[in-house]
Amino acid sequence: MAEMTVRAALFDFSGTLFRLEEDDSWFTGIEVHSREIDGHVQAELLRRLTAPTGRTVKMTPEADHAWVNRDLAPHLHREAYLHVLRESGLADHHAEQLYRRVIDPSSWTPYPDTAEVLACLHRQGIKTAVVSNIAFDVRPAFAAVGADSDVDEFVLSYEVGATKPSPEIFTTALSRLGVDASDAVMIGDSDEADGGARDVGCRFLLVDPLPTEQRPTGLRDALADIGIKV
The missing domain is CATH 3.40.50.1000 (HAD superfamily/HAD-like)
Incomplete structure (x- = not known):
């Protein structure tokens, strides 16, 4: 060039x-569809949380609105990514736990x-x-x-x-x-x-x-x- x-x-x-790279400790006690998470699932979850464009799960109209605008407001970002995690098979409290890792700069x-x-x-x-x-x-x-x-x-x-x-x-x-x-x-x-x-x-x-x-x-x-x- x-x-x-x-x-x-x-x-x-x-x-x-x-x-954002997976740390096994982030996933301790977290299950996907009631099953323990292996390395492949960890990597896929983080891919869904960091993909710069596109959609990785099914979206309701409300979730889609949050997704499209997720990088403009913290509350929409939270709503959008919690939806992604729930649709990926995480229980609400586990989705919240993992989301907190995503928005922590030290992660x-x-x-x-x-x-x-x-x-x-x-x-x-x-x-x-x-x-x-x-x-x-x-x-x-x-x-x-x-x-x-x-x-x-x-x-x-x-x-x-x-x-x-x-x-x-x-x-x-x-x-x-x-x-x-x-x-x-x-x-x-x-x-x-x-x-x-x-x-x-x-x-x-x-x-x-x-x-x-x-x-x-x-x-x-x-x-x-x-x-x-x-």
């Missing part, structure tokens, strides 16, 4: 900088190169923003790995009232950073959601939301493709 002048890098959160695992990539970009004078469809504050996850001071802006859907792929969330990020779209790149794991940045004039780099241990240099490699060494 050709080199470009980059003044700003926009990053997705889930599946790009951090990943999220950083990719191995996340902190260093953000630090390197900061040292090079390249501005950064986290642009996420999300309904809870992810800043503590960055603080936990010492990366919060290396992110210039957190542009979270529930705080700005817009979700990817809508142009508004990207233009908000660019405006806050004071950078033109032609000088910015968006890095994310969803061509549909994150790729919306192309519509406002940004370059887009797609990364694979693999388990963190399987993607040690995904962010570095993506940026290297456009001539940014981190």
